[in-house]
Amino acid sequence: MERLPLKPDREAGLEIARDAVNLSYIDWLIMLVYFSFVLGIGFALKRYMRTSNDFFLAGRSIPAWVCGLAFISANLGAQEVIGMAASGAKYGIVTSHFYWIGAVPAMVFVGVFMMPFYYGSKARSVPEYLRMRFDEKTRALNAFSFAIMTVFSSGISMYAMALLIQTLGLLHGIVPDAYIFHVSILLSAAIVLAYIFLGGLTSAIYNEVLQFFLIVAAFGPLVWIGLRNVGGWAGVKRTLPMTMTRSWHGMEHASTNSLGVEWVGLVMGLGFVLSFGYWCTDFLVVQRAMAADSEESARRVPLIAAIPKMFFPFLVILPGLIAVTVTSRMAQPVAATHVSQASNDAHQALPEGPGRPHGIIPLKTDPRSGQVEFDSNGNPVYNYDLAIPVMLLHFFPTGILGLGLTALLASFMSGMAGNVTAFNTVWTYDIYQAYINKRGTDAHYLMMGRMATVGGIALSIAAAYAVTSFNNIMDALQLIFSLVNAPLFATFLLGMFWKRTTGHGAFTGLLAGTGAALAHHGLTLPDGANPGLHGGWIAVLHHYPSDMAQNFWTAIFAFSVNLIVTVLVSLATKPRKEAELVGLVYSLTPKPVEEHLSWWQKPAMLGVGVLAMLIVLNLIFA
Amino acid sequence: MGLDIRVPLGLIFLITGGMMSLYGLFTRNSAIYQKSMGVNLNLGWGLIMLVFGAVMFFFGRRQKWQDDPVSPRPWERGNGIPR
Numbered sequence: 001m002e003r004l005p006l007k008p009d010r011e012a013g014l015e016i017a018r019d020a021v022n023l024s025y026i027d028w029l030i031m032l033v034y035f036s037f038v039l040g041i042g043f044a045l046k047r048y049m050r051t052s053n054d055f056f057l058a059g060r061s062i063p064a065w066v067c068g069l070a071f072i073s074a075n076l077g078a079q080e081v082i083g084m085a086a087s088g089a090k091y092g093i094v095t096s097h098f099y100w101i102g103a104v105p106a107m108v109f110v111g112v113f114m115m116p117f118y119y120g121s122k123a124r125s126v127p128e129y130l131r132m133r134f135d136e137k138t139r140a141l142n143a144f145s146f147a148i149m150t151v152f153s154s155g156i157s158m159y160a161m162a163l164l165i166q167t168l169g170l171l172h173g174i175v176p177d178a179y180i181f182h183v184s185i186l187l188s189a190a191i192v193l194a195y196i197f198l199g200g201l202t203s204a205i206y207n208e209v210l211q212f213f214l215i216v217a218a219f220g221p222l223v224w225i226g227l228r229n230v231g232g233w234a235g236v237k238r239t240l241p242m243t244m245t246r247s248w249h250g251m252e253h254a255s256t257n258s259l260g261v262e263w264v265g266l267v268m269g270l271g272f273v274l275s276f277g278y279w280c281t282d283f284l285v286v287q288r289a290m291a292a293d294s295e296e297s298a299r300r301v302p303l304i305a306a307i308p309k310m311f312f313p314f315l316v317i318l319p320g321l322i323a324v325t326v327t328s329r330m331a332q333p334v335a336a337t338h339v340s341q342a343s344n345d346a347h348q349a350l351p352e353g354p355g356r357p358h359g360i361i362p363l364k365t366d367p368r369s370g371q372v373e374f375d376s377n378g379n380p381v382y383n384y385d386l387a388i389p390v391m392l393l394h395f396f397p398t399g400i401l402g403l404g405l406t407a408l409l410a411s412f413m414s415g416m417a418g419n420v421t422a423f424n425t426v427w428t429y430d431i432y433q434a435y436i437n438k439r440g441t442d443a444h445y446l447m448m449g450r451m452a453t454v455g456g457i458a459l460s461i462a463a464a465y466a467v468t469s470f471n472n473i474m475d476a477l478q479l480i481f482s483l484v485n486a487p488l489f490a491t492f493l494l495g496m497f498w499k500r501t502t503g504h505g506a507f508t509g510l511l512a513g514t515g516a517a518l519a520h521h522g523l524t525l526p527d528g529a530n531p532g533l534h535g536g537w538i539a540v541l542h543h544y545p546s547d548m549a550q551n552f553w554t555a556i557f558a559f560s561v562n563l564i565v566t567v568l569v570s571l572a573t574k575p576r577k578e579a580e581l582v583g584l585v586y587s588l589t590p591k592p593v594e595e596h597l598s599w600w601q602k603p604a605m606l607g608v609g610v611l612a613m614l615i616v617l618n619l620i621f622a
Numbered sequence: 623m624g625l626d627i628r629v630p631l632g633l634i635f636l637i638t639g640g641m642m643s644l645y646g647l648f649t650r651n652s653a654i655y656q657k658s659m660g661v662n663l664n665l666g667w668g669l670i671m672l673v674f675g676a677v678m679f680f681f682g683r684r685q686k687w688q689d690d691p692v693s694p695r696p697w698e699r700g701n702g703i704p705r
Contacts, residue, residue, distance in 0.1 A: 026641065026642075026645045029641060030638050030641060030642070033634060033637050033638055033641070034634065034638075037630055037633070037634045040630065041625070041630055044625050044630075045625055048625075066627055202625075206625075206627045206630070209627050209631065210627075210630070210631060210634060213631060213635070217635070217667075217671055217674075221663055221667050225658050225659060225661065225663065228659060228661075229659060394657065395657055395658055396657065396658065396663065397652075397654040397655055397657045397658055397663060397664065398654055399642050399645045399646065399649075399654075399663070399664035399668075400642060400658075400663045400664055400667060400668075403638065403642065
């Protein structure tokens with residue numbers, strides 16, 4: 001019915017995505033300034049990289065606010081910026097649960113409760129903490145799986161960046177079209193290599209801070225002008241179905257909200273298991289807090305980070321919502337929208353229901369033939385991943401467009417850099433020093449860290465090309481990451497808060513948890529998917545309404561199995577002496593002294609404040 | 623670490639903001655601003671970035687980081703490296 005008038009606009013969107021990237025000298029100059037600063041920071045920091053401690057831990061001398069911004073920026077890589085806007089365009093404001101439920105509470109927890117053990121134990125990495133608390137084999141398991149995952153993550157980041165540069169034709173006319181992909185990969189690899197090789201973790205952290213401010217500087221005006229165009233948040237609400245503009249609407253049942261998850265699965269799976277498993281145990285982010293200049297600062301790092309984190313949906317998810325609102329508002333009279341909303345209420349929970357506006361989101365085309373892709377029902381597929389780039393091109397004139405693209409490139413590169421710095425530390429301290437050369441001098445390990453940076457980037461390039469050549473490898477990798485990460489938090493929770501937990505218990509628990517995740521994935525299937533990579537490869541015992549629901553419940557099962565197995569095995573094995581666990585376990589560690597801090601400086605107080613703000617935000621958008 | 627991040631952060635915003643506002647100044651009333659609904663984003667936002675950069679640079683420069691001691695190693699001295 002009223003889908004017809006949209007057609008010209010859709011095609012306009014396509015045009016934008018294909019070839020309308022007309023950059024002038026000012027855009028290139030802005031990008032050039034950024035890249036020279038990135039490398040300049042590396043060179044300026046080179047003379048401070050005297051010991052392995054400087055290189056891997058930034059000399060533990062970075063102020064809390066700098067670490068805090070790096071803490072969230074390290075996570076704000078390619079998949080995050082592109083993916084969150086895409087998800088915003090597809091599912092709506094519910095995507096902000098990935099920030100509000102899926103990050104902030106975990107960040108408060110790691111700051112208030114866990115950081116004293118990470119920082120105070122003087123462990124240099126998360127796997128090293130596991131060795132101090134448990135034993136060698138638990139560390140080895142964590143170190144190896146983490147090292148492999150970081151290399152692949154950084155490869156995926158590199159691939160996504162090169163793909164975007166190719167899709168936008170950013171280097172069109174400078175480099176022959178056939179080489180754009182390869183040149184983008186090599187160029188980004190060379191820049192990241194240079195600044196980490198020179199400045200180590202400090203360089204990575206500083207560039208993450210630059211990235212943070214660039215993202216705010218670029219996406220702030222984008223959201224402002226976009227909202228102006230569509231008539232503010234009220235305009236967005238008028239055009240889009242209610243499931244897209246309210247974050248808790250229809251959460252009581254999986255079939256009445258666009259994510260296809262009910263609130264129990266959302267809160268337990270995403271809000272507890274997955275988010276705590278990531279923010280509290282992933283060395284990529286914890287490393288940023290470990291670089292702080294004191295234990296108090298380290299505890300404040302995630303809490304400081306949580307404040308901008310909870311407002312980031314407005315910068316990265318809102319552009320996606322605006323992108324689907326823009327032209328549909330012009331095409332559809334307001335009154336007609338209301339009618340269609342009422343009549344289509346039953347379908348509007350679905351991400352691709354009828355009457356759902358697509359705004360300026362272009363159709364997905366096959367990169368080789370240029371033909372529009374269709375799904376199994378014959379409907380055209382929309383390329384939501386282009387939400388942010390299309391928004392930038394739609395609203396930004398040349399000049400500020402250069403700033404927008406710089407911010408995108410910055411976030412791609414620091415996503416890569418975060419993984420590389422985490423990799424070189426874990427490789428050097430937890431694999432090389434632990435199993436290959438135990439008696440090297442400090443200078444030797446510093447040199448090894450630089451070599452590991454080179455090696456890590458070379459492996460990332462290989463991973464990026466592996467992703468390019470095998471269609472399904474990206475889905476498979478993300479599946480494996482989620483299976484390995486799902487049970488992790490149970491191990492840390494028991495290790496830090498139950499002194500009876502033993503190394504054997506932790507190790508078997510971890511393996512059992514991953515096994516449970518694997519089995520659960522093999523026995524269940526989301527609706528509408530075929531058995532295989534999406535699950536059900538053993539037998540299909542249960543159907544989930546969406547793959548997100550399946551993913552969350554897989555995590556819940558993995559966590560529970562790990563918890564139970566760890567407790568049982570720990571009770572059956574001999575515990576370590578309590579004296580050995582001082583500083584590693586909550587009940588045996590003296591509480592951090594806080595008397596000299598004013599009430600508003602105390603981590604617990606900060607944490608309560610952050611959670612109160614979170615509740616207010618959720619109420620506004622409920 | 624010696625270098626205060628506010629110095630490069632301030633500089634990058636000063637330079638980028640300066641370039642954008644100059645470019646915006648010379649392209650006033652240009653057709654390129656039809657995209658941004660007639661708002662000269664380069665001039666307006668460029669100036670805001672310029673001010674932010676100046677503030678950051680000012681606070682970063684108050685301490686002379688070049689005089690910082692190299693490699694302070696604050697925690698290695700005491701207890702030795704846990705292994």
